[in-house]
Amino acid sequence: QVQLVESGGGLVQAGGSLRLSCAASGRTFSYYAMGWFRQAPGKEREFVAAISWSGGSTYYTDSVKGRFTISRDNAKNTVYLQMNSLKPEDTAIYYCARGPSARTVVGGTVSGWGQGTQVTVSS
Numbered sequence: 001q002v003q004l005v006e007s008g009g010g011l012v013q014a015g016g017s018l019r020l021s022c023a024a025s026g027r028t029f030s031y032y033a034m035g036w037f038r039q040a041p042g043k044e045r046e047f048v049a050a051i052s053w054s055g056g057s058t059y060y061t062d063s064v065k066g067r068f069t070i071s072r073d074n075a076k077n078t079v080y081l082q083m084n085s086l087k088p089e090d091t092a093i094y095y096c097a098r099g100p101s102a103r104t105v106v107g108g109t110v111s112g113w114g115q116g117t118q119v120t121v122s123s
Helices: 102-105
Strands: 003-007 009-012 018-024 033-039 044-053 057-062 068-073 078-084 092-099 112-113 117-123
Touching: 003 044, 009 044, 009 068, 018 033, 018 092, 033 068, 033 078, 044 078, 044 102, 057 078, 068 092, 078 092, 078 117, 092 102
Parallel strands: 009 117
Antiparallel strands: 003 018, 018 078, 033 044, 033 092, 044 057, 068 078, 092 112, 092 117
16 A cells, blocks of 8 residues: 655745655555645645656646646655745645556546645735
């Protein structure tokens, strides 16, 4: 059973930046696509970004395109989410997850969630 541990969340002013990390246990990290999702208070969890096992393909939800960048380091079993130009509407708990391919992650077909990390953007 893979374990995913997110970190890097915090409180930041609008326009600021944060870098989230998700560390995975086990030796199969590089076999899977990875993704980031978020859940704001009172809302359903939504897809944010996905990356293929090789890092060669990335996908983003429209609201974060040009501001967020997903990347991965297979040698460190870690996936990252660099978030720039943050807005109050980015406030949410951010979760990482893995899936068989980046496209399936985009569609929400994932196996294994981390515990999440809180991101709060003040106006």
